Structures are given as structure tokens and as C-alpha cells.
Amino acid sequence: MILERINGIRDLRKLSIDELNTLAGEVREYILDVISGIGGHLASSLGVVELSIALHYVFNTPRDKIIWDVGHQCYAHKILTGRREAFRTIRQYKGLSGFPKICESEFDTFDVGHSSTSLSLACGMAIGRDLDKKSHKVIAVIGDGSLTGGMAFEALNQIGHLQNDIIIILNDNEHSISQNVGALSMYLTRIISGTMYNRIRRKSMEIVKRIPKVGTIIFQLLYRFFGSFKSMIVPGQLFEDMGIRYFGPINGHDIAQLLEIFERVKRINQGPKIIHVLTKKGKGYLPAEMKPVQFHGIGPFDKATGISRENKSLSYSEIAGRTLAHLADTDAKIVAVTAAMKQGTGLFEFENRSPERFFDVGIAEQHAVTFAGALAACGFKPFVSIYSTFLQRAVDQLIHDIGIMNLPIKLLIDRAGVVGQDGETHHGLFDIAILKNIPNFVLLAPSSGEELRDMIFFASRYDRGPVAIRYPRGNADSKNFRIGDYRKFRPGKIKRLTAGGDLAIFTFGDMVSVAFQIRDKLLEKRIRTTIVNLLTIKPLDVKGIERVIGGTGCCITLENGIISGGAGEYILSSIAAPLRKNILFCAGFPDRFIPHGTGSELFKEFGVDADSLARRILKQMK
Numbered sequence: 001m002i003l004e005r006i007n008g009i010r011d012l013r014k015l016s017i018d019e020l021n022t023l024a025g026e027v028r029e030y031i032l033d034v035i036s037g038i039g040g041h042l043a044s045s046l047g048v049v050e051l052s053i054a055l056h057y058v059f060n061t062p063r064d065k066i067i068w069d070v071g072h073q074c075y076a077h078k079i080l081t082g083r084r085e086a087f088r089t090i091r092q093y094k095g096l097s098g099f100p101k102i103c104e105s106e107f108d109t110f111d112v113g114h115s116s117t118s119l120s121l122a123c124g125m126a127i128g129r130d131l132d133k134k135s136h137k138v139i140a141v142i143g144d145g146s147l148t149g150g151m152a153f154e155a156l157n158q159i160g161h162l163q164n165d166i167i168i169i170l171n172d173n174e175h176s177i178s179q180n181v182g183a184l185s186m187y188l189t190r191i192i193s194g195t196m197y198n199r200i201r202r203k204s205m206e207i208v209k210r211i212p213k214v215g216t217i218i219f220q221l222l223y224r225f226f227g228s229f230k231s232m233i234v235p236g237q238l239f240e241d242m243g244i245r246y247f248g249p250i251n252g253h254d255i256a257q258l259l260e261i262f263e264r265v266k267r268i269n270q271g272p273k274i275i276h277v278l279t280k281k282g283k284g285y286l287p288a289e290m291k292p293v294q295f296h297g298i299g300p301f302d303k304a305t306g307i308s309r310e311n312k313s314l315s316y317s318e319i320a321g322r323t324l325a326h327l328a329d330t331d332a333k334i335v336a337v338t339a340a341m342k343q344g345t346g347l348f349e350f351e352n353r354s355p356e357r358f359f360d361v362g363i364a365e366q367h368a369v370t371f372a373g374a375l376a377a378c379g380f381k382p383f384v385s386i387y388s389t390f391l392q393r394a395v396d397q398l399i400h401d402i403g404i405m406n407l408p409i410k411l412l413i414d415r416a417g418v419v420g421q422d423g424e425t426h427h428g429l430f431d432i433a434i435l436k437n438i439p440n441f442v443l444l445a446p447s448s449g450e451e452l453r454d455m456i457f458f459a460s461r462y463d464r465g466p467v468a469i470r471y472p473r474g475n476a477d478s479k480n481f482r483i484g485d486y487r488k489f490r491p492g493k494i495k496r497l498t499a500g501g502d503l504a505i506f507t508f509g510d511m512v513s514v515a516f517q518i519r520d521k522l523l524e525k526r527i528r529t530t531i532v533n534l535l536t537i538k539p540l541d542v543k544g545i546e547r548v549i550g551g552t553g554c555c556i557t558l559e560n561g562i563i564s565g566g567a568g569e570y571i572l573s574s575i576a577a578p579l580r581k582n583i584l585f586c587a588g589f590p591d592r593f594i595p596h597g598t599g600s601e602l603f604k605e606f607g608v609d610a611d612s613l614a615r616r617i618l619k620q621m622k
């Protein structure tokens with residue numbers, strides 16, 4: 001095994017090209033062994049094994065800086081840079097992060113997780129280097145999906161203008177999570193087919209020329225015919241026109257080719273360069289090559305068959321997607337918008353059934369929100385399905401393009417709360433604090449499949465302003481969920497789930513089940529609990545809440561979000577002043593970035609699990 005000898009980057013640089021090829025196979029197997037057991041971003045990482053090897057082989061890392069966009073494709077990079085054994089702990093509680101982390105290694109140049117940041121980072125690092133009169137290389141690795149993000153364009157604009165020495169590796173696998181979309185993606189495809197076309201053109205001209213007598217005439221006709229495709233002959237002209245030298249396309253699985261082009265480009269010390277590298281998502285593992293979307297991010301699976309080991313029942317995302325698709329069948333004004341997350345947010349059914357009203361805008365959350373605002377202004381009912389963490393990108397759009405005009409867009413905020421192993425860049429802990437402070441927004445939170453269905457039904461008919469529905473990652477309680485069984489939902493009304501005179505728990509969403517566990521624990525101590533499902537975070541049912549507090553005397557609030565600026569503090573500041581002392585505490589996540597781990601590990605660490613909360617309540621009630 002060559003991999004066993006790779007304890008750091010120096011060991012890699014001693015290998016021959018043949019050995020590098022063998023190493024690529026071993027790294028793939030190792031990634032598969034580990035990720036099939038615990039889950040992770042598999043397909044993207046398998047696609048860049050040769051690229052990672054070649055980059056670290058040619059460039060003088062960590063002095064030269066490699067910046068991975070999103071960072072989900074960093075597994076080979078981690079294995080090669082001294083973290084081979086630690087890789088077994090990746091994405092697990094207190095183990096390696098699934099993304100680059102500067103605190104983990106000097107080879108990780110920046111903390112990432114959200115897309116389209118690498119070019120801004122490369123631009124900043126290159127300018128920093130030049131101001132400091134240093135001479136190392138700065139290399140950004142960006143996927144064709146991430147290149148659809150607005151930030152990437154903003155950075156290209158500056159990079160082309162300033163002309164610092166920057167190397168951009170465009171890792172083109174024609175996929176974002178799903179098949180990539182948009183005009184730029186089509187342009188990249190034209191480059192690839194253009195080079196194929198060039199090869200065909202050259203070959204056919206050579207053959208025709210050799211035909212006796214008529215050969216020259218046919219050659220001239222063909223020449224004219226091919227001439228009409230001139231734009232294809234100069235690949236990457238778009239980048240060249242922006243002042244960025246284009247190289248490629250290069251086969252990203254041919255190590256010798258990669259080494260050659262990297263050596264060549266490394267020697268050009270001036271100006272920005274882009275190397276267009278073609279890779280296959282899931283390379284080397286047939287199930288992932290066949291189903292790159294499913295294997296983009298996957299839970300534990302059987303390595304031999306590729307079949308998932310997860311117990312799947314209906315998730316909140318699936319319920320949201322199905323409900324929206326069903327409503328859109330009979331309501332021609334409903335439009336669905338996603339920023340490259342149609343699988344994750346369950347919108348594929350909508351796309352199949354109402355393709356003309358389905359819009360994947362690329363990794364462009366800001367555009368998604370403003371685009372939806374325009375649709376709402378035209379009388380449509382745009383639903384933007386978006387993960388809580390990625391909605392953070394569009395805060396100004398929510399205020400400036402939606403809130404101020406009170407436009408009736410509908411946000412389906414998926415993965416709200418702690419998301420688990422993707423960690424601090426991906427937890428959806430800030431959405432309540434953001435949205436509840438934007439005037440005009442109605443903010444809802446279901447605790448079951450049927451509540452989500454009814455809230456979406458409500459949102460589809462509500463035209464007085466924007467509505468946001470936040471729901472967690474994972475399976476929903478769906479025992480009472482039937483598609484189409486819509487019941488009237490009225491926002492701004494709490495729901496008492498249990499009656500008990502000693503304590504009230506005000507909660508919502510997935511924390512309702514935790515409240516029931518607390519109730520059971522307290523009952524052992526003869527404390528009877530009223531559980532209140534808020535359902536609506538804004539506008540708050542202040543009167544209803546005050547009535548409950550008046551009845552129980554003391555209460556807590558409990559949420560899967562940050563405490564500061566969250567629903568609990570909102571209750572605290574909204575109820576009549578004399579009642580405030582009755583709130584024992586507001587439970588949720590503290591003013592810290594929450595690391596990676598399973599949901600239950602994180603709830604426990606931060607004292608938001610039933611055991612810790614029951615103990616804390618008992619202590620305070622005494």
C-alpha cells in the first residue's frame with residue numbers, strides 16, 4: 001500500500017507518476033470505506049482525487065495556498081496532508097470537520113462550507129501577498145456549480161481588472177448538486193463540445209484532402225461550413241476577454257496531463273489564469289457515477305451495492321415538496337424557486353408536474369429572493385425553498401426587496417435548527433433572529449407533517465405579505481399526514497398540547513417532542529406540565545401566552561435556534577412586564593458557533609436535551 005507511507009505531503013512528492021496513479025486508486029478506496037460507514041459528501045470528493053494529488057505534487061503547499069470552494073470535496077486533500085488516520089473520524093463529534101478548517105491544519109487556508117467564496121478569497125490572498133512582496137502561489141479550486149454564484153462573478157470582475165498572479169482551477173463535472181443550470185453552464189458545455197468538434201473537424205479535413213480529384217473542392221466546402229462555428233474554435237474566450245488567460249479543457253483524471261499543465265501555468269508569474277479541468281462526479285465508484293445527485297451527500301450505505309442503510313420515512317422536505325406540487329396542480333399562480341437545491345428541498349416532484357413554473361436559479365440565493373419578489377409583484381405566488389443556512393446570504397434582499405414592499409412571497413425554510421454533521425457552517429440557527437426582526441413577515445414553525453401541509457396551504461392563499469415557514473432536517477411525524485387533506489390554519493394562535501398546573505413549556509417545531517420527554521421526567525417528581533405549541537413565532541399570540549403563564553405561574557421557552565434574538569426572548573420582551581419573572585429561563589443554543597456532531601450529541605453538549613432541561617427546571621423550581 002502506497003497510502004500507508006503517505007504521512008505528509010513530502011512523502012507524496014517522492015512518488016513516480018505510476019505510483020501517483022496507484023495512490024489515486026487507494027485514496028478512493030479509503031474514502032469509500034470511511035464514508036460508506038458514516039456518510040458524507042462522497043461524489044464530489046471522488047471526482048477530485050487526481051486533482052488533489054496533482055495540486056499538492058506540483059505546488060509548494062502549505063506555502064502555496066490552495067483554496068477549495070465550498071470545501072465539501074476536500075477528503076483527498078485531508079488524507080494527503082497528514083490527516084490520513086484522523087480521516088476515520090471525519091464529520092463525527094469531536095472528529096475532523098467535513099470541510100476545510102484553519103484550526104485543523106496549515107494546509108486548510110480558510111474555513112468554508114458555503115459556496116462561491118474561493119475567488120474572493122484568492123483575490124484577497126493574492127493582493128495580500130503582493131502588498132507584502134511575497135511570492136507564493138494562490139490557487140482557487142471552484143466547481144462549475146459554484147461558479148453560478150454571484151460572489152464568484154463579483155470576484156472575477158476584480159481579478160480580471162487587477163491582474164494579480166492567481167490560478168483558478170475550474171473543476172467542471174457539469175453538476176452542481178443536480179445537473180448544473182444556466183447560461184454559463186451552457187457556455188462551458190459548448191467549450192467541451194467545441195474541442196471535441198475541433199478534433200472531428202481536423203480528422204475529417206485530413207481524410208477529405210486525401211481524396212483524389214474532388215478532394216480539394218470538398219475540402220473548401222467543409223472549410224466554409226466549419227468556419228461558421230468559429231466561436232467554438234477559441235475555447236474560454238469569455239475568460240480571455242475578461243483578462244484571465246484560459247487553459248484547457250484538461251482531463252482531470254489524467255495525472256500526467258494535470259502535472260504538465262500545472263507546471264506550465266506555475267511558471268507564468270503574471271496575471272490571472274484559469275485552468276478548465278473536466279472531472280466525473282463519483283469517479284471510480286459505479287453507483288456514484290450512475291447517480292451523482294444521490295451520492296453528492298449521502299448517509300451510511302452498503303459499499304458493495306450502494307444501497308442506503310438509513311431508515312427513511314417521510315421527511316419535512318418531502319412533505320413540503322409534495323404539498324406544493326399538489327397545490328400547484330390546481331393553482332396556476334404558484335411558482336417554485338430553488339437555488340440549486342431541488343433534491344434537498346424535495347422540489348423534484350414539482351419540477352416534473354409543473355416544469356414551466358419551476359425555476360432552479362443556480363447557487364444564487366440573493367437572486368432567488370429578489371426574483372421571487374418580482375414574481376409576487378406580478379401577481380404570482382412564489383415559494384422559495386431554501387435551507388436556513390443559505391438564506392443567510394439573502395438578508396438584505398429579504399429586507400429591501402420583500403419586507404419594505406410587503407410582497408407576498410413564501411419562504412419554505414428547510415434544515416432550520418441544528419443539522420448535525422455538516423457543522424457550524426450549515427446549522428440553521430439564525431433564521432428566527434433574522435426574520436422576526438424584519439417588519440411584515442409572518443413566521444411559522446410546524447411540529448408535524450400535517451401542520452406543515454396546512455401552513456403551506458395557508459401561505460398559498462395569504463396575500464397580505466411575506467410568509468416564512470421554518471422546519472427541521474429529517475423525518476417528520478407524518479402519521480396523520482395525507483396529501484390534499486387541508487385543514488384551515490390560523491396564524492397567531494397557540495395550541496395547548498397538555499394541561500398541567502405547575503409549569504408551562506412554550507415551544508415549537510421539533511422541540512415539541514423534547515417537551516414531551518421533559519413532561520414525562522417531571523411527572524416522576526409530581527410536577528405537571530402544560531406544553532404549548534406556539535405554531536406562529538410572529539405575530540406572537542401574546543394574550544394566549546399570558547393566559548397560560550397566569551395559570552401555571554412559571555414557565556420556560558424552548559427552541560432549536562439561538563437564544564439571543566430568538567423566539568424565547570421575543571416572548572420575554574412581548575409579555576406584560578410583571579409576568580416576565582415567571583420565565584425561569586429561555587432554552588436554546590448559546591451565542592457561539594455550534595460544532596459538528598449528531599443532533600443528540602449537540603443537544604446534550606449545549607444542555608438542550610430532555611435530561612439536562614428537566615434537571616435545570618427542578619433546580620430552579622426549588
Ligand SMILES: Cc1ncc(C[n+]2csc(CCOP(=O)(O)OP(=O)(O)O)c2C)c(N)n1
Pocket residue numbers: 044047069070072073113114115142143144145146147171173175176177281339340341363365390393
Ligand atoms: C451558498 C450555498 N448554497 C448552496 C450550497 C449547497 N451546495 C453544496 S455543494 C453544491 C454544489 C456545488 O457544485 P460544484 O461547485 O460544481 O461542486 P461539485 O459538487 O459538483 O464538485 C451546493 C449547491 C452551499 N454549500 N452554499
